[in-house]
Amino acid sequence: MNKNITPPITQRIGQIFLLLLLAFFILIPFLLGFWTSLLPTADISKGALWSSHISLSNYYTAITQTPIIRYLFNSLVISFFTMAVQLLFCSMSAYAFVFIEFKGRDTLFYIFLATMMLPFEAEVIPNFVTVRNMGLLNHYAVMIIPFLTSAFGTFMLRQAFMQIPKELREASEIEGLSHWRFYAKVVLPYSRISLFTLAAYSFLASWNQYLWPMLTTFSDSFRPVQDGLRQLQSQETFNNWGMIQASAAIVVIPTLIVLFIGQHYFKSGLNEGAVK
């Protein structure tokens, strides 16, 4: 009799063990990083994991002696605008691909989608030449304009918009809603979960940019955080690892906030009752 019951329990213990193990591997670098940021650099250099001087002084140093706050601000501006404009343009192009019938619509969409196949690194040089000729180097614009729209965002929202029952479009047509009003009053609110997802995605993608800003920004007034962090390291002959680690922790905080808010919406979105 017991034999019938035991396998599920061992199986369950096995599952939990596996999950704990994976969680451990994922969390340990974060925890280690955070812990290190509380230690004095002298102890970090010795490779010690414990110190008698646990304090937030590294954070104080980072904020007062480096432009980390300025980097944060730069990144916020860049990420926010990239996100906002991507939401607008991707949703508009997705709307056109779903609700407006025109010749060659699907072909155009697949060509659009094909651009996703091109790795960003391959675009860097031509893009760089373009923005240099436009005189945009070392400015917020250079980090926003090339990312105003994304094939992925359009693709994702097109999929979401295709889920909208055609009866909602018909009901709106009978009430005489124009395309613009249908887009604003029905399509966007209906797909708001997908919009939040895309917002979180594009914000984080922009936040984590490294290569492009490194090539196009030369001064602290426009440099975003990821490149700023690298800057902290090479600026000084002796690396203040505690302070750098504290800066890294500061940089991660907005990411966590975005994920946290995002997760709240993703969960509530799952139970959204559509039509039937």
Place this chain on the structure above:
Amino acid sequence: MGIELSNISKSYDNQNWTLKDVSVQIRSGEFFTIVGPSGCGKSTLLRMIAGLISISNGTLKIDGRDVTNLQPQERALTMVFQNYALFPFLDVKANVSFGLKARKMQSAQINERVANALELVGLSELKDRKPRELSGGQRQRVALARAIASDTKVCLMDEPLSNLDAQLRSKMRSEIRELQQKLGITLIYVTHDQVEAMTMADRIMVLHAHTVQQIGTPSEIYQHPANAFVAQFFGTPRMNLLSVHYASKNQRHLKFDSYIDYLLPRDIEDGDYFVGIRPGELEIHTADKANAVIKNIEYLGTQSIIHAVLDNDMEIRITTSKNNTFCLNDHVQIRATNTYFVFDSTGKAIFFNKGDVQNGYTDHKQEPANAL
């Protein structure tokens, strides 16, 4: 507001007709039902009336005004959909007022209309709920309230009850009928359910194979079907349709076996015919001289539907109120009564006989194609 359809046709590729030559005059305040099997074009027709699908050919007039090429919002009508088409992110009140706001009405007037409409469908207390917090029947009532609030005199409904369970459906049937009477609106109601069509409609249009089969009141359609398709479509269980060859040497007898033998009151030409017999117009007896075997019995309470196979291999359905009398594989005697229809080989009705009381020719003006 009357609606006039003349020779309305739809084709997507200029070769195959999705709908062909639909003509009908729908009277003001009429409950008009369009019924037909899936894929017969009934929803297409409704969407053409609404203006959601363009009309390839013919003219559509609402209240005497030619609206063939007008935008949906210029046709002054509302539509209720099978899946309700409620906006999930708006509460009940906002859903009902959606169209009114879109038409830029004064907010005081909107509130009054919405309150009235919700009152009429009995949802006043739920006005702040979201659609997902409502049951199917309540959602459909919200959709009705939206149609009522718009205050147009024409309402189109596309299978509004098919997502509801059977009990609720019959309740909503009478509610919709009452509302339509109370508000005096012209209602065009699309359904694939012949029971809905029969119980609700003032007049029914039967669509099949892209063409109109018959237009008439429920009793006309049931009593005098224009063709075998209509005859079989209405009435549960379906009418029996037995094929027979007639030659004048048979002397007016359409004979299947010694118990099912119809004597025609007049001559018909030689040829192939179908005899239509409603399952209730056959008698079933336990007798020594059997002509059929029972293959299946569906017990319905007040009556049973018996599926039997005649000795000449024809399958036949009979309803009987003699419950518990028969068992599977019983040999029974099935006898004809004097009520039957005769259809020609294309399925067109040529003759019907109602007991001894009335008999005669059918006089349908329409020449339906592909009736079978």
